[in-house]
Amino acid sequence: MIGPEIDRLIQLLAKLPGLGPRSARRAALQLIKKRDTLMEPLADALAAAAASIRTCSVCGNIDSADPCHICRDGARDRSALCVVEEVGDLWALERTGAFRGQYHVLGGTLSALDGVGPDDLSIPGLLERASRPEVREVILALNATVGGQTTAHYLFDRLAGCDVQVSRLAHGVPVGGELDYLDDGTLTAALRARRVL
The missing domain is CATH 3.40.1360.10 (Dna Topoisomerase Vi A Subunit; Chain: A, domain 2)
Structure with missing residues (x-):
């Protein structure tokens, strides 16, 4: 149904977090449709990142410098x-x-x-x-x-x-959270980590 290059693109996209086979197909079609404005710049950015990204020898962060x-x-x-x-x-x-x-x-x-x-x-x-x-x-x-x-x-x-x-870090009620919607573990942590006002 599709060529091996397109199939490989879909398979690789499907390996990304949050993308399943259907989402990968949609992403591949979007990349192909916008080849000049999206696919080629993305390919260049991926190649540049692969060549320059390093793991920091001090802290473990990733950056283009160490x-x-x-x-x-x-x-x-x-x-x-x-x-x-x-x-x-x-x-x-x-x-x-x-x-x-x-x-x-x-x-x-x-x-x-x-x-x-x-x-x-x-x-x-x-x-x-x-x-x-x-x-x-x-x-x-x-x-x-x-x-x-x-x-x-x-x-x-x-x-x-x-x-x-x-x-x-403190654990507990998130900003904007409603108590009725929180799980028991979060409520317990919030009660234990309470502080005096």
């Missing part, structure tokens, strides 16, 4: 180190503009079921960075999942030997 622009930024607070699971989490925090310190990307969470142990994550680099005299706080900004909780507890124990304050 160290990344965040690690090179002299205006950032070197006393606060925010630990995240993946680069997408770092980008989400950066988008807010609320944190001006340094980051450390673990590369995942501990998971006995998936065979992910401490040696599979960038924990040694974190411990080395947390031991530096300028670092006074390590913020565990891990997801509120079983893996995130397990990893946070493990890191808390490992960071006990460093002279740093260890904190976690």
